[in-house]
Amino acid sequence: MPSDTGSSAPHHDLDPEPQSVEEQLASVTLSVSDGQPSTHQETNGVVLESVNQNTQLVMEEQLQHISVPAGEIDEVRESADRGVVWGRTASEVDMDGLSSPSSSGYAGERGSSSETSGSVIGDVVEQDEIEETRNDVIVDEVSESRTPWLPAKRHVDEDDASISWRKRKKHFFILSNSGKPIYSRYGDEHKLAGFSATLQAIISFVEDGGDCVKLLRAGKHQVVFLVKGPIYLVCISCTEEPYESLKGQLELIYDQMLVILTKSVNRCFEKNPKFDMTPLLGGTDVVFSSLIHSFSWNPATFLHAYTCLPLAYATRQAAGAILQDVADSGVLFAILMSRHKVVSLVGAQKASLHPDDMLLLANFVMSSESFRTSESFSPVCLPRYNPFAFLYAYIHYFDADTYLMLLTTNSDAFYHLKDCRIRIEAVLFKSNVLSEVQRSLIDGGMHIEDLLVDPLTRSESSSHLGQHKPPTESLERLKEPYLGVGGPAGLWHFIYRSIYLDQYVSSEFSSPINTPRQQKRLYRAYQKLFASMHDKGVGPHKTQFRRDENYVLLCWVTQDFELYAAFDPLADKASAIKACNRVCQWVKDVENEIFLLDFIAPSVSFRYTLQE
Amino acid sequence: MGCSASLPERSSNQLGRGNSENGGGQDAKNLRVKLVLLGDSGVGKSCIVLRFVRGQFDPTSKVTVGASFLSQTIALQDSTTVKFEIWDTAGQERYASLAPLYYRGAAVAVVVYDITSLESFNKAQYWVKELQKHGSSDIVLALVGNKADLHEQREVPIQDGIEYAEKNGMFFIETSAKTADNINELFEEIAKRLPRPSTN
Numbered sequence: 001m002p003s004d005t006g007s008s009a010p011h012h013d014l015d016p017e018p019q020s021v022e023e024q025l026a027s028v029t030l031s032v033s034d035g036q037p038s039t040h041q042e043t044n045g046v047v048l049e050s051v052n053q054n055t056q057l058v059m060e061e062q063l064q065h066i067s068v069p070a071g072e073i074d075e076v077r078e079s080a081d082r083g084v085v086w087g088r089t090a091s092e093v094d095m096d097g098l099s100s101p102s103s104s105g106y107a108g109e110r111g112s113s114s115e116t117s118g119s120v121i122g123d124v125v126e127q128d129e130i131e132e133t134r135n136d137v138i139v140d141e142v143s144e145s146r147t148p149w150l151p152a153k154r155h156v157d158e159d160d161a162s163i164s165w166r167k168r169k170k171h172f173f174i175l176s177n178s179g180k181p182i183y184s185r186y187g188d189e190h191k192l193a194g195f196s197a198t199l200q201a202i203i204s205f206v207e208d209g210g211d212c213v214k215l216l217r218a219g220k221h222q223v224v225f226l227v228k229g230p231i232y233l234v235c236i237s238c239t240e241e242p243y244e245s246l247k248g249q250l251e252l253i254y255d256q257m258l259v260i261l262t263k264s265v266n267r268c269f270e271k272n273p274k275f276d277m278t279p280l281l282g283g284t285d286v287v288f289s290s291l292i293h294s295f296s297w298n299p300a301t302f303l304h305a306y307t308c309l310p311l312a313y314a315t316r317q318a319a320g321a322i323l324q325d326v327a328d329s330g331v332l333f334a335i336l337m338s339r340h341k342v343v344s345l346v347g348a349q350k351a352s353l354h355p356d357d358m359l360l361l362a363n364f365v366m367s368s369e370s371f372r373t374s375e376s377f378s379p380v381c382l383p384r385y386n387p388f389a390f391l392y393a394y395i396h397y398f399d400a401d402t403y404l405m406l407l408t409t410n411s412d413a414f415y416h417l418k419d420c421r422i423r424i425e426a427v428l429f430k431s432n433v434l435s436e437v438q439r440s441l442i443d444g445g446m447h448i449e450d451l452l453v454d455p456l457t458r459s460e461s462s463s464h465l466g467q468h469k470p471p472t473e474s475l476e477r478l479k480e481p482y483l484g485v486g487g488p489a490g491l492w493h494f495i496y497r498s499i500y501l502d503q504y505v506s507s508e509f510s511s512p513i514n515t516p517r518q519q520k521r522l523y524r525a526y527q528k529l530f531a532s533m534h535d536k537g538v539g540p541h542k543t544q545f546r547r548d549e550n551y552v553l554l555c556w557v558t559q560d561f562e563l564y565a566a567f568d569p570l571a572d573k574a575s576a577i578k579a580c581n582r583v584c585q586w587v588k589d590v591e592n593e594i595f596l597l598d599f600i601a602p603s604v605s606f607r608y609t610l611q612e
Numbered sequence: 613m614g615c616s617a618s619l620p621e622r623s624s625n626q627l628g629r630g631n632s633e634n635g636g637g638q639d640a641k642n643l644r645v646k647l648v649l650l651g652d653s654g655v656g657k658s659c660i661v662l663r664f665v666r667g668q669f670d671p672t673s674k675v676t677v678g679a680s681f682l683s684q685t686i687a688l689q690d691s692t693t694v695k696f697e698i699w700d701t702a703g704q705e706r707y708a709s710l711a712p713l714y715y716r717g718a719a720v721a722v723v724v725y726d727i728t729s730l731e732s733f734n735k736a737q738y739w740v741k742e743l744q745k746h747g748s749s750d751i752v753l754a755l756v757g758n759k760a761d762l763h764e765q766r767e768v769p770i771q772d773g774i775e776y777a778e779k780n781g782m783f784f785i786e787t788s789a790k791t792a793d794n795i796n797e798l799f800e801e802i803a804k805r806l807p808r809p810s811t812n
Binding site: 260261279280281282283286364368369370371373374375376377378379390393411414418 | 653658662674675676677678679680681682700702704705706707710713
């Protein structure tokens with residue numbers, strides 16, 4: 001990890017004195033060692049981590065056996081242009097990968113959620129009948145001639161023999177435990193049957209030894225495995241992201257699949273272990289690729305928190321009131337969002353929505369273009385709410401960005417939900433919520449330039465977002481993007497996560513973090529910081545200060561919040577700490593506007609001061 | 613009534629959607645009907661609807677998720693109006709078991725296939741059987757061969773469509789959502805075939 005030349009301080013307080021580079025290097029153990037496996041065997045440069053330590057001998061033996069593919073990973077990926085083919089050896093193993101267009105027998109469970117028993121499951125027999133009929137009549141494959149009707153998938157022409165495919169930095173695969181491909185980020189799943197079989201062989205070999213493979217390291221590549229019953233998920237990455245982050249991403253991909261199919265898909269594999277699942281996911285490539293894309297820009301994917309669109313308190317209250325009204329009439333969740341940010345959200349009685357479910361639901365809705373065309377009614381599953389049952393979602397876009405999702409357990413509720421939407425729309429229109437939402441999308445939320453250098457002047461300014469912005473100064477900054485960049489003390493960006501609220505707020509990107517590439521790099525740095533702060537083996541930590549050639553990163557975790565801040569790499573430590581304290585004060589000052597506050601959870605009321 | 617497909621509530625509303633009627637009168641001059649489109653994915657169901665409702669055609673049209681709801685009113689020559697409340701369903705296999713949600717209580721079902729895909733014609737026949745088994749007994753069925761503009765790639769002879777429709781008491785038409793050919797004709801013909809509520 002060449003970028004980690006910083007120091008880390010797993011103590012309650014930060015190091016009292018800024019250290020020299022040499023001193024920082026001397027204490028670098030934590031940040032470097034976060035990639036080191038606790039259980040590993042090294043064979044041919046491949047390191048394998050598994051769950052049970054007592055199977056190490058088995059592992060070693062196994063690695064020698066499978067060293068054909070595994071040992072070659074590094075070499076082959078480094079020199080893909082030499083045309084070495086890895087994984088092809090196994091392509092004969094499972095030859096029926098392409099030729100079994102069986103009907104699924106998949107019948108997703110209907111909204112039989114615990115609270116309401118409105119739905120009757122009495123038609124199971126009928127469903128089976130339907131499936132049988134279909135078995136006779138149709139062949140379920142996506143026919144070549146009609147592929148253009150499906151959303152374009154990236155690089156379908158590739159397979160594991162393509163050099164371009166091998167050079168991709170981050171692959172994701174879903175496969176069945178019989179080795180059948182279900183999804184691949186790049187390339188055509190059907191052409192990757194052999195490759196999938198190889199992945200399956202690695203997993204099942206370790207399983208045969210009563211263990212479970214977690215991670216293979218091969219040079220700069222990591223192969224991360226996740227087993228979910230009959231479904232296997234694999235990530236092959238050379239992005240240097242921590243194992244925990246990649247595993248978290250696999251978990252989200254699995255949950256995204258459940259959003260579309262529910263866990264009842266497992267029954268298809270119980271009936272037929274060779275079941276081909278690809279037809280069931282037909283047309284959903286774009287949902288997965290959009291989720292995978294969000295792994296490199298959306299902090300919600302590793303923070304497990306959601307973010308709100310900044311709005312005046314009264315505006316959000318107006319939206320919340322009408323949603324509450326609707327929720328009282330038998331709607332399980334009423335959610336108003338603009339892009340990936342929450343405007344307001346209400347759950348019926350004790351129902352609560354997990355931030356990951358919100359992320360996956362929003363991704364599902366935003367990536368499915370058809371929802372923008374007209375109002376829709378679609379089954380969706382919220383894996384954290386009930387992974388086995390569908391809920392029914394009424395979805396309507398008010399404008400290009402803002403959409404309403406009304407979730408219910410009642411499959412007959414469409415017309416009721418449509419009426420609810422008409423009422424909601426009238427109220428939102430009357431109270432100008434939609435135009436305020438548009439304004440907020442343009443203005444953004446917390447701009448670090450607005451963080452006051454002198455905290456004494458804070459009391460003079462009102463505690464509203466953006467109103468204490470010195471306009472002339474920010475204009476000058478726009479003219480000189482390479483000089484006075486960022487906020488005070490060289491602050492470039494921050495993310496504040498409230499633990500009680502399950503919400504985070506991140507500052508708007510500004511110079512010098514203003515290109516997608518720089519934003520992605522910062523995102524990855526935060527992700528790594530998050531993983532190291534939450535590393536169960538070493539942590540938990542309270543504060544961390546690391547300096548490398550790109551940034552000074554400062555992380556501060558209390559019982560109530562987590563603060564991640566990025567500074568100019570030359571920033572002074574004492575000033576950076578002061579700036580962090582001011583950020584926390586600022587967040588408290590504007591909490592009404594940046595968070596969705598409910599009445600039970602304590603908000604940002606606790607006072608903390610970070611000491612040097 | 614849950615998800616049971618076989619018990620359409622025809623007693624409360626012969627043409628409509630059972631107990632979920634939300635206002636609006638039903639008289640002999642102004643009909644309101646629930647129409648559902650079924651068929652394999654990619655045959656152009658959404659394109660037919662968008663052509664009919666909005667006069668648009670988007671060649672990059674998107675995969676439907678669940679089902680979309682749109683409505684359009686047409687006026688007939690006998691000065692009656694028919695408001696179609698259209699359920700445009702997703703063609704993917706995973707939604708097949710949920711189709712009763714959308715066709716339950718429908719007065720009209722339009723089963724669509726793609727004339728360049730024999731497979732989609734087979735799937736259309738599956739939907740016809742399912743509707744005969746579980747749909748309303750007086751449901752108006754239409755069989756539509758879409759993408760008629762692609763006649764050079766035709767896999768389903770027009771005669772096959774006609775014969776199958778005749779055998780099953782369906783109305784048949786070939787359409788092109790791309791050129792708008794026969795789209796309005798389809799819905800006008802359906803409107804004419806609707807049973808009229810008794811006048812009293």
